Amino acid sequence: MEVTEEELTAHKVILEQGPIFVDEIKLHELIDYELPDTSWEQLQIILDSLHSFGLVRKRQTHDERVLYQARTKEIAKKLQNLDEKEFEIYELIENSERKGIAKSEIQKTTKIVQSIVESSLKSMQDQQLVKEPADESLSRLLYNNGEVDTIVVEALKSLCYNFIYHRSFPKDLEEEAIYFPAYTGYATLAKIVQCIQESKLITEVDVEDADIRQILDVLIFEGKIVRLVSGAIPDSDTMDIIDTSHDSHVMYMAKKPRAVSNAWTPTPCGRCPYFKDECTEDGEISPSNCVFYPQWLNRGISLINEPSKSKGKEKNIMDW
Structure with missing residues (x-):
């Protein structure tokens, strides 16, 4: 199989983002400019194919977002010559970023015998894919x-x-x-x-x-x-x-911590001091005679009808 024109176009878009990881939602927006009407399913197929050819790296964040970073065609071509164990070692070194990784750590993480680790590293060094891994002692601090x-x-x-x-x-x-x-x-x-x-x-x-x-x-x-x-x-x-x-x-x-919210949060009820204990259908305070909800609703309507006048005034202002 060969890389398709669509996949090459997508690779070009990712490569243009520079040495950063971009999540697939953002990539969908960027790639859609070059390949209009690309569905989410088509995007996944393209990204999976690029990853199999070694043209992109991928990483999953703590909140389960999948991020992608482009490799150059030159590196991807060299990666095609690596066997499964060599590629596993290469990715481990690549993911260590600039801090490097010791040979002993490579062997411990991959469970690959020392002789294969040594020969794999030698092969990748000859192809200028990796530098000599550091064998210095681990940080005394960390x-x-x-x-x-x-x-x-x-x-x-x-x-x-x-x-x-x-x-x-x-x-x-x-x-x-x-x-x-x-x-x-x-x-x-x-x-x-x-x-x-x-x-x-x-x-x-x-x-x-x-x-x-x-x-x-x-x-x-x-x-x-x-x-x-x-x-x-x-x-x-x-x-x-x-x-x-x-x-x-x-x-x-x-980054500021995100406030915990739920479906009620954007509405007055979600912040109303009377909602939980005093607001009842038959009570003195009830949904039918609420004075706060019309304020919120009218403000929303004004934002729709006159967005220019409301620009810069995003803060909800209620009487309570």
Whole structure:
């Protein structure tokens, strides 16, 4: 089988997104511009085919979104020459991103015997698919006797997130306020590391940039923060994984936790202080004589009829 013209067009669209992972909902919108009337089922077939040819990577997030990132045709062509075990090793190294992975960790994770790991790595190095895996000792900060130190990691995640959060939004303004697009005062790796080094709240072991970068990668994967370059506002539909080789240009912005809601939340009933205990059909307060619901309904009608006058006034205003 060969890659079809439709699949090549879709690959081009994904490749144009750069070194980031984009979820399939966003990709559906982008690809539909080039391939009009592409159904969701057709998109899945195209993405599965591109993945089988090695032209895209895919990753699943904590909230079960599937994300895709394009590989170049040159890399995909080399991947076609790998056998199943070699490809498994390649993906493990690829997913370790910039922090690298030791040979011993490859063998432990894949359960592939050492001799095959060695020969596979040699073959991929000859094709310039991978570099020599690192065999240096594991981080003294994040690991304890070869196992992840969950107490230290969770403490660092909390400290990093709080530091980033307090530098992500303007103070003393309304809750929805954000900084202007070219703003450059967000948290940087250097500032985060400096904060942790000076606090001495987590550990006496010296904190290194590589350790904190791993913590930030976890926070990004969990959807709690995003990376920015030169103050650009990120696309919330992407996992903003970008080239961090120049840390001085990279900043981090927190995402605000989403409020828990249900089907009642957008209506007055969902926020009414009388709804649960005092509002009854035969009572003094009842659905038939509610004064709040008409306010909400009329406001909705005005938004539909005169959207330009309502622009920028998204906050619901009720009398209670």
